[in-house]
Every structure is written in structure tokens, then in C-alpha cells.
Amino acid sequence: MSYKYLTFLIIPVLIICGCREEIIEPDNIAGNINQPVKTNHQNYYSFAINAENISTNNIDYTAFTGNLSRFSFSLNQYASGKAEVLIYNRFNKIIFTAIIDETNVGKSFSIENEQPFSIQIKLNDFSGKLKITLSAQ
Secondary structure, eight states: OOHHHHHHHHHHHHHHHOOOOOOOOTTOOTTOBTOOEEEEEBTEEEEEEEEEEEEEEEEEEOBOOSSEEEEEEEEEEEEEEEEEEEEEOTTSOEEEEEEEBTTBOEEEEEEESOOOOEEEEEEEEEEEEEEEEEEEO
16 A cells, blocks of 8 residues: 555544644633633723632732722632732722622622722632623723
């Protein structure tokens, strides 16, 4: 049997039997355990994590220009621990705080007359899928 025929036999077998890894989009937290996905643009910030027993303290500076913003979060598949979110103005004064745990799984709040300058997200032995957004109104 010649190499030409052998090539025609091997290529279809490789195509049929070849494995394909699923491609995970960059903002999809499904396959990224304990690796937060962040988006930080002018007047918009998001933080998402698929967490398993993680304790961490994350601080990010935001780029907000107005004095009216909306903070929201959602928590799915909660298993343990808690998350605490603190939002500061440019004078390092806390202008908003939220505790996220099994009793508080999703809400939205308006932040008025203050400009968010930084956001601190503390996770303490936290397990669950958490998404936090801060946006201008």
C-alpha cells in the first residue's frame, strides 16, 4: 500500500477521533476557579468569580466621573463564607458597604451624591459564583 492511500486513511481517522477542548470566552467564569474576571472602564466596573473556599482582599481603582452610580450583585451556587464590598470616594471615605452571604444573594443599590474612586472586595472562605457591577446612571 502506498503512502498516498495511507494518508487518506489516517486523516479521516484523526478528524473523527480528535478531541476538541471547549473554548471559554474571557468574561465567562465557568471554567476559571478562584480567578476573578474584571472589567474596568470609565463609569463601569465589574468583578466576577467562580470561587471555592477562597480568602482574598481585592482593591481596584475605578474611573467614575459622575455623582450618581448603581451597585448591584448576584450570587449563585452559594456554599460557604461571605463577601464584603466597600466603595470609597477620592478622600478614602467609605460611601457604600455590603455584606454578601446566604441571606443576601442579589440586590441593586443607588449611590447618590458621591463619586466612586475605589472598590474593595473581601472574600472570606467564600464559595459560590459572585458577580458585582458598579455603573454610572
